[in-house]
Amino acid sequence: MAYDQTDTAMSQPRFEVRLHKDAAREYEQLDNSVVAIVDRALAKLEQRADEIGKPLGNKYASKLAGCKEFKLRDAGIRIIFFIADNTVQVLRIVYVLSIGKREDGIVFKTAAKRLTAVKQQLNADKSKKR
Known part of the structure; x- marks a missing residue:
C-alpha cells in the first residue's frame, strides 16, 4: 500500500484499506504538508470506516450511492471511499477511490468513474469464485 501504516498507535485494524491505483497516484502527488494528515485519516479508516464519513448519493454527474466522503478540513482534502461486501481473512475491505481537493467537484466525478470500474x-x- 502507498501510505505509511507504521504511525498507527491504534489496536488491530477492522478494515483493510486499499487505494485505487489512481488514488495511490494522487496520494503520491500530495504536498508533503498534508501527507501526515492523510495518513492519519487512512489509519482511522482501518479502525472505523463504518462509523466515519458522510454518506454520498447520486448527485449531478456523480453516482456515488454507497460511498462516503471523509473531509480533512485542515488539509482541504476529501477522501472518497466505500466498504466492499467482500472480506480478506476477518477484515472488511475499504476501497479509497479518490483523494483530492473539492474544487469543481472533480474529486467526486473522478470517484464515480472509478467506482463503476x-x-x-x-x-x-x-x-469466478462460483
Whole structure:
C-alpha cells in the first residue's frame, strides 16, 4: 500500500484499506504538508470506516450511492471511499477511490468513474469464485 501504516498507535485494524491505483497516484502527488494528515485519516479508516464519513448519493454527474466522503478540513482534502461486501481473512475491505481537493467537484466525478470500474471487477471476481 502507498501510505505509511507504521504511525498507527491504534489496536488491530477492522478494515483493510486499499487505494485505487489512481488514488495511490494522487496520494503520491500530495504536498508533503498534508501527507501526515492523510495518513492519519487512512489509519482511522482501518479502525472505523463504518462509523466515519458522510454518506454520498447520486448527485449531478456523480453516482456515488454507497460511498462516503471523509473531509480533512485542515488539509482541504476529501477522501472518497466505500466498504466492499467482500472480506480478506476477518477484515472488511475499504476501497479509497479518490483523494483530492473539492474544487469543481472533480474529486467526486473522478470517484464515480472509478467506482463503476471497481464494482465491475468485484462482480467479475465473485463470478469466478462460483
